[in-house]
Amino acid sequence: MFPILIKKIGAGLLTTLGVSIVIFIGTNLLPGDAAQIRLGQASTEDSLKALREELGLNLPLYQQYFRWLFNFVQGDFGTSLASGNVTIAQLISDRYENTLIVSSLTAMIGVPISVGLGIIAAMFPGTLYDRILTLGSVTLVAAPEFFTATLMVLFVVFFLGIGNAVVVGSIEDKNLVELITHFILPITTLCLVIAAQLIRMTRAAVLNVMSSPYIEMAILKGIPRRRVVMRHALLNAIGPIVNVIAINLAYVVTGVIVIEVYFGYSGLATLIVQGVQTRDYILIQTLGMIFCATYVILMLIADLSSILSNPRLRHPK
Amino acid sequence: MEKKVVFEASNLCINAVRDDGSELPIVKEVNFQVREGEVVALIGESGSGKTTIALSALGYCKPGLKISGGSTLLFDQDLSAMNIEELRQIRGEKVAYLAQSAIATFNPALKINEQVTESAVIHGSKTQPEADSFAKGLYGALDLPDPDNIGTRYPHQVSGGQLQRLMAAMALCGEPSLLVLDEPTTALDVTTQIEVLKAFKKVIRERGAAAIYVTHDLAVVAQIADRIVVLYNGDVQEKGSAKAVISEPRHPYTRRLMQAVRPLPAAGEKAKENILPDNVIEINGVSAGYGGDVMSNPKEVILKDINLQLARGEVLGIIGESGSGKSTLARVIAGLLPSFEGDILLDNQKLQPRLEDRPRSELRKIQFVYQMADTAINPKQTIGNILGRPLEFYLDMYGSKRKDRVLELLEMVELPKEFYTRFPHELSGGQKQRINLARALAAEPEVLLCDEVTSALDSIVGANVIELLRGLRKNLGVSFVFISHDLSTVSAFADTIAVMYKGIIAETGTVHKVLSPPSHPYTDLLISSVPELRVGWLEEADKNIQEAKNKLEQGNLT
Numbered sequence: 001m002f003p004i005l006i007k008k009i010g011a012g013l014l015t016t017l018g019v020s021i022v023i024f025i026g027t028n029l030l031p032g033d034a035a036q037i038r039l040g041q042a043s044t045e046d047s048l049k050a051l052r053e054e055l056g057l058n059l060p061l062y063q064q065y066f067r068w069l070f071n072f073v074q075g076d077f078g079t080s081l082a083s084g085n086v087t088i089a090q091l092i093s094d095r096y097e098n099t100l101i102v103s104s105l106t107a108m109i110g111v112p113i114s115v116g117l118g119i120i121a122a123m124f125p126g127t128l129y130d131r132i133l134t135l136g137s138v139t140l141v142a143a144p145e146f147f148t149a150t151l152m153v154l155f156v157v158f159f160l161g162i163g164n165a166v167v168v169g170s171i172e173d174k175n176l177v178e179l180i181t182h183f184i185l186p187i188t189t190l191c192l193v194i195a196a197q198l199i200r201m202t203r204a205a206v207l208n209v210m211s212s213p214y215i216e217m218a219i220l221k222g223i224p225r226r227r228v229v230m231r232h233a234l235l236n237a238i239g240p241i242v243n244v245i246a247i248n249l250a251y252v253v254t255g256v257i258v259i260e261v262y263f264g265y266s267g268l269a270t271l272i273v274q275g276v277q278t279r280d281y282i283l284i285q286t287l288g289m290i291f292c293a294t295y296v297i298l299m300l301i302a303d304l305s306s307i308l309s310n311p312r313l314r315h316p317k
Numbered sequence: 318m319e320k321k322v323v324f325e326a327s328n329l330c331i332n333a334v335r336d337d338g339s340e341l342p343i344v345k346e347v348n349f350q351v352r353e354g355e356v357v358a359l360i361g362e363s364g365s366g367k368t369t370i371a372l373s374a375l376g377y378c379k380p381g382l383k384i385s386g387g388s389t390l391l392f393d394q395d396l397s398a399m400n401i402e403e404l405r406q407i408r409g410e411k412v413a414y415l416a417q418s419a420i421a422t423f424n425p426a427l428k429i430n431e432q433v434t435e436s437a438v439i440h441g442s443k444t445q446p447e448a449d450s451f452a453k454g455l456y457g458a459l460d461l462p463d464p465d466n467i468g469t470r471y472p473h474q475v476s477g478g479q480l481q482r483l484m485a486a487m488a489l490c491g492e493p494s495l496l497v498l499d500e501p502t503t504a505l506d507v508t509t510q511i512e513v514l515k516a517f518k519k520v521i522r523e524r525g526a527a528a529i530y531v532t533h534d535l536a537v538v539a540q541i542a543d544r545i546v547v548l549y550n551g552d553v554q555e556k557g558s559a560k561a562v563i564s565e566p567r568h569p570y571t572r573r574l575m576q577a578v579r580p581l582p583a584a585g586e587k588a589k590e591n592i593l594p595d596n597v598i599e600i601n602g603v604s605a606g607y608g609g610d611v612m613s614n615p616k617e618v619i620l621k622d623i624n625l626q627l628a629r630g631e632v633l634g635i636i637g638e639s640g641s642g643k644s645t646l647a648r649v650i651a652g653l654l655p656s657f658e659g660d661i662l663l664d665n666q667k668l669q670p671r672l673e674d675r676p677r678s679e680l681r682k683i684q685f686v687y688q689m690a691d692t693a694i695n696p697k698q699t700i701g702n703i704l705g706r707p708l709e710f711y712l713d714m715y716g717s718k719r720k721d722r723v724l725e726l727l728e729m730v731e732l733p734k735e736f737y738t739r740f741p742h743e744l745s746g747g748q749k750q751r752i753n754l755a756r757a758l759a760a761e762p763e764v765l766l767c768d769e770v771t772s773a774l775d776s777i778v779g780a781n782v783i784e785l786l787r788g789l790r791k792n793l794g795v796s797f798v799f800i801s802h803d804l805s806t807v808s809a810f811a812d813t814i815a816v817m818y819k820g821i822i823a824e825t826g827t828v829h830k831v832l833s834p835p836s837h838p839y840t841d842l843l844i845s846s847v848p849e850l851r852v853g854w855l856e857e858a859d860k861n862i863q864e865a866k867n868k869l870e871q872g873n874l875t
Contacts, residue, residue, distance in 0.1 A: 213421040220375055221436040221487070222408035235426035311426060311471040 004313060008303050012296045016289075020072075023288040024065050027281040033057050037081045037279055068285070077286040082278035088286045091271065099267035101171065102183050102190070103252040109180075110191035111198065111245055118202025123229050125207060133199060140196035145258045149189045156185060166264035186263045190256065194248040201244040205237040212236070239306035246302035254291040320352040323495050323527040324374050324412075328387035331369050331378065331551075343382065344369055344551045351495065356521060356528045358538040358559070360574065361548035362775035363746065370548070371497045371531045375412050376404040391495070409436035413488035417500040419480040423472035429483055430468025437491040448490060455486040458523075459516045477639065478509035482516055489520055496521065496528040502537060506638040506802050507846040511862060514540055514848075514855060533775045535578050536848035539563050540855040547571045560852050577776035578850050592812065593629040596662070597763050597796045598650065600625040603659035605649045612670070613657050619645045621820045623659070627764065632790065632797040634811025634828070636804055636843065642820040643800045647766045650798065651685050664763070681711040684757035688769040690749035693756075694741045700727075700752055701737040707759040726755040731785060747778035751785065758789070766798045771806055783810055804847050808832060816840050838868035 035051040077088035257269040275283035331344035359367040376396035434448035456464035459482040545562040547555040555568040608616030648654040652672030687693040708714040730751040771779035815825040824837040842865035
């Protein structure tokens with residue numbers, strides 16, 4: 001098992017490294033460099049040259065890359081190009097909390113419910129319950145996020161008359177329940193968005209295993225249906241299910257710009273858009289790396305869980 | 318006094334429900350009884366409905382099938398009247414099922430002991446500790462190694478033959494009154510098959526259980542069954558005591574089944590037809606293995622110093638149990654697995670070890686025919702394209718020339734021209750295997766590597782394929798490397814035999830020489846393990862088998 005584990009971690013590190021090169025080169029292809037952007041209209045040849053030397057921009061590209069990478073792994077992300085003397089770390093820390101809270105609450109609530117619903121659908125395929133769930137999840141997959149979000153606002157705020165259509169107030173000193181109510185709208189919308197895919201994939205993964213000969217054998221051994229699904233089928237379906245979970249969670253961390261804008265709270269996804277708008281490529285680099293690392297870590301966890309759930313990988317012959 | 322009836326099927330009819338809702342009868346008014354302590358064999362080829370009937374004893378129909386008439390009584394209780402919960406109570410407890418492939422029926426994610434004991438524990442007939450110790454007793458009775466600990470392993474950690482016996486333990490753990498055995502030895506080597514058969518027979522006798530034994534192999538049936546029911550196309554053709562049916566088959570279909578059992582031919586020199594003096598293939602000191610650096614120093618060496626010659630027009634049979642390296646040898650000849658030592662000569666020209674390094678003209682001369690036509694043939698292509706592709710690739714035939722040649726090939730393997738536009742799923746297993754052969758023949762090869770080409774087929778269909786191979790050999794002058802674990806098939810078709818044992822050639826020579834004593838102890842073991850079509854053979858053979866085994870264990874490898 002250890003060799004596989006080391007291989008997986010190595011592959012994750014290599015991926016991150018590869019992405020870092022792409023991000024670095026990509027942002028360097030943008031017109032203008034840090035010195036020009038920072039000095040803006042007021043730049044002269046001399047001031048530009050001085051600033052370039054100060055920032056190390058006169059060095060060959062690969063040296064700049066290694067300097068950037070070296071600083072990055074030490075946690076020194078640099079200073080923002082657009083927002084005066086604010087460090088990137090400061091810019092991110094304000095937003096990171098929001099994203100972290102929303103995505104982990106979505107994971108805590110959305111994942112168990114969706115996986116559970118998917119398993120139940122797989123236990124009774126073709127029944128009314130299964131059909132309603134399938135219809136519901138197909139509709140949700142097809143609906144764009146802003147539409148789902150609008151429906152949520154209509155239903156919760158205008159129909160039920162609870163809370164605000166946008167996220168207002170500060171999150172300081174709030175406990176878990178207060179945090180959930182604070183972010184209730186984005187969390188429910190996101191839960192619905194990921195539930196659609198999770199339910200369908202869980203159902204498909206479990207059903208796929210349910211057609212194996214060993215499931216037929218378990219039925220012929222007189223094992224109750226609940227145990228057939230929960231013990232015999234689910235153990236063999238964990239691999240594909242955790243992979244879908246990981247991809248969906250990565251999306252919740254990195255790709256929820258519409259939700260953030262719609263509900264008016266600031267997270268990392270809006271920050272990267274802001275970075276592009278202001279040509280703050282140091283910010284773009286940092287966020288790109290954070291998103292990549294999040295993705296790699298989630299995928300590593302998924303791989304690890306499928307290895308742990310598969311005795312053939314856990315105990316090779 | 319007549320013994321109590323355990324299971325009775327009366328006028329049992331089972332239909333397949335098609336997608337459009339129409340029904341197709343699969344089993345037609347079948348009647349038979351199973352009494353206490355009795356083994357009833359259901360025999361017939363695939364599609365005869367034997368598995369479907371056997372599963373009805375558990376009140377189970379495969380998806381897409383339904384019982385449309387008649388009744389199935391287990392101890393006078395009507396199974397078709399039971400609801401799911403009632404059926405669950407009897408399954409595993411009163412009736413237990415043993416499937417054909419233990420590898421597929423064991424859940425890969427659970428430990429063996431849990432799977433063996435869970436049925437008894439869930440039904441409440443035993444507590445977990447009781448079931449554990451009972452299972453250990455069964456492991457011992459089934460001659461499994463290390464009975465105390467084998468249950469703590471996962472299915473992938475034991476061998477196929479062991480898993481087959483563990484499945485027997487799984488079925489027996491609930492001490493059922495009726496066992497349903499569905500081709501439980503078909504996937505096994507002859508030497509393993511004997512062990513498993515013996516174990517089954519012993520436990521059935523000792524525990525006084527009744528059994529329904531489903532198979533297409535009459536020789537196996539003769540060893541284990543008390544009564545035989547012969548099925549064809551969902552109809553009972555003949556039934557009676559095992560002795561009566563085997564010694565005096567009345568129905569023509571039963572006779573055809575009997576003819577398909579290929580007895581080991583008596584040793585004797587065959588006429589050397591069509592064999593020319595020069596060698597097509599010469600294998601000199603070849604070693605190969607997997608893992609690590611395959612080309613120079615593999616981790617696990619499978620083949621050790623193999624020396625073989627194949628004369629033009631000759632059939633070289635290669636026999637050995639699974640894991641002996643016979644398929645690996647075919648892969649090495651084809652270049653799929655490069656050898657790290659020794660040379661292979663084709664028409665006296667040295668072949669590159671790696672497939673990638675061989676020119677197309679050499680690739681054309683050696684063609685591979687796989688065991689499973691289902692996986693070897695692309696299901697999304699028409700037969701015309703499957704056979705036409707090698708014509709384009711090797712022989713630059715296009716357009717009408719290509720089509721004419723495909724039709725010729727179809728004729729060669731005795732299939733109708735209409736198959737040109739068909740898809741593989743529209744063909745039966747035997748027909749698919751013929752397409753598989755035609756695909757290899759399309760390249761106009763000099764050597765055909767046939768890897769267990771009849772193993773997945775029923776005896777009658779398999780015998781027809783061998784007939785076809787004989788004809789092809791006579792008409793085309795192709796040489797064959799014919800790999801099989803079935804000694805009777807090999808000796809019926811081959812001119813020379815190489816017996817493989819643990820990666821070496823244990824013995825080689827003409828069929829006559831290999832079959833007649835004195836032979837290598839492993840050959841002895843193989844010869845004495847081929848079941849014969851008569852009642853009581855198993856007990857007689859046991860002594861010879863034990864002797865051969867002892868010799869082998871003493872390291873009497875010459």
